[in-house]
Amino acid sequence: MKFALFLACSLVVFAAAPADDKPKLPDGPGKETMIRICANCHGPEIVLGKRLTRDGWSQIVMNMVQRGAQGTDDEFADIVDYLTNTVSVExxxxxxxxxxxxxxxxxxxxxxxxxxxxxxxxxANGDFKSIDDLKKVPGLDVAKIDAKKSKLVF
Ligand code: HEC
Structure with missing residues (x-):
């Protein structure tokens, strides 16, 4: 009986993962090219969450060309731009x-x-809605927070 209850609870936990939590590719120049050329063997989302430099991305792209990715030099340059300027920033x-x-x-x-x-x-107070909320945190170095404001998502 206890085991059945445990099983039921675990099932609920697994079923509860929200569907709209799926990571999305950020918009930016080169996105369409990346999806067209890079999504043939694996999902294009494979690039998400990586904070590589331009060199790091160039190496990955060269590696993919060796594995069979097909495109022109211009297309690969656009892809490296997108990965560097949009994916890494995101x-x-x-x-x-x-x-x-x-x-x-x-x-x-x-x-x-x-x-x-x-x-x-x-x-204590729930989610922050904006940088102004964040600045209400007692003792926080507001100048440091302001300096990073383009990195913040609420
Ligand atoms: C011809 C098939 C193919 C195409 C097209 C392709 N890939 Fe891959 N990719 C692979 C394979 C196979 C792996 C897994 C190999 C591995 O784990 O090293 C992989 C793995 C990756 C990884 C994870 C491995 C790592 O080193 O972080 C990234 C990121 C990636 N690909 C990005 C890209 C990008 C960007 C493009 C478009 C320029 C692309 N892929 C196009 C076959 C492909």
Whole structure:
């Protein structure tokens, strides 16, 4: 009986993953080319979350050409641009409402004390809606937060 209950609970947990949480490719120049050329062997989402430099992306693209990816030099250049200027930039963004203390600390270059203060405030007050909400966290170095505002997602 207890085991059946446990089983039922685990099933609920697995079924509860929301469908709209699927990662999406960010919009930017070169996106269509990337999808057309890079999605033949695996989903184009394979590039998501990687924060590579231009060199790092060029190496991946060269590697894919060796594996059989087909396109012109211009198309591959557009793809490397998209990966560098859009995918890496997106990957560096920090969702203030989901980030762990460690992610806040490294991503925003703040102290662990500041990162903990953000988490405590979030736990007590719910999600931040804007940078103005974030600045209400007591003791936070507002100048540091402002300096990183283009990296913040709410
Ligand atoms: C001809 C088939 C093919 C095409 C087209 C292709 N890939 Fe791949 N890709 C693969 C295979 C096979 C792997 C898995 C090999 C591995 O894990 O090293 C892979 C793995 C990857 C990985 C994960 C491995 C890593 O090193 O991080 C990335 C990222 C990637 N591809 C990006 C791309 C991009 C960008 C393009 C378009 C320029 C592309 N792929 C086009 C076959 C392809």
């Amino acid at each position: 990957a560096a963004k920090i969702n203030v409402n989901k980030a762990t203390a460690k992610q806040l600390q490294t991503g925003l270059e703040i102290s662990d004390k500041d990162a903990d203060a953000i988490l405590h405030y979030r736990d």
